[in-house]
Amino acid sequence: MIKTNSDITIIIIPLKRLQYSMKNDILNNYGLQAVIINQDMPWNRKWWNQNLHHITMKQSETAEIVIVTVEQFFRQKGKQMLIQFGELMEERQFMSRILLVVVDKGHMVSTAGILHFRYQKAFCKAYGNLKIIQIQL
Numbered sequence: 001m002i003k004t005n006s007d008i009t010i011i012i013i014p015l016k017r018l019q020y021s022m023k024n025d026i027l028n029n030y031g032l033q034a035v036i037i038n039q040d041m042p043w044n045r046k047w048w049n050q051n052l053h054h055i056t057m058k059q060s061e062t063a064e065i066v067i068v069t070v071e072q073f074f075r076q077k078g079k080q081m082l083i084q085f086g087e088l089m090e091e092r093q094f095m096s097r098i099l100l101v102v103v104d105k106g107h108m109v110s111t112a113g114i115l116h117f118r119y120q121k122a123f124c125k126a127y128g129n130l131k132i133i134q135i136q137l
Contacts, residue, residue: 007099010066016040018104019067026065034065037072037085048084 013019016038023034035051052063072085088094 006097008064008066008097009100009102010068010098011102011104012070013067013104014069016069019069022067022104023065032064034067035063037066037068039069039071048088052088 011022013022019036019038023036026032026034037052041047052066068085073089
């Protein structure tokens with residue numbers, strides 16, 4: 001793989017505290033710009049255009065690394081609309097920029113999205129849908 005200036009790497013991390021720690025480590029150790037996408041991020045187009053990808057102009061912006069929760073790829077429960085990162089994943093120009101997808105906690109992908117006991121919730125239900133992301137890419 002040869003990285004170009006517009007390529008991005010997506011890192012899927014389930015916990016917010018780990019996301020912020022990873023962002024700081026990436027900047028301090030490698031000097032790479034990373035952006036975190038979770039439910040705390042602003043949901044206005046201007047922020048997305050300035051920090052990640054300008055959909056109308058179809059061009060890359062500052063982020064080289066995208067740190068995201070797996071839930072951001074899918075529809076919100078009870079709603080038909082995709083959240084903004086999910087919309088971005090349907091944009092061909094953005095998809096062509098994805099060089100690599102890294103899954104943190106990959107050792108538990110096969111079991112994280114399933115119910116282990118009848119009364120216990122799955123740790124991270126959305127991890128059970130990672131195959132859909134693989135198909136998209």
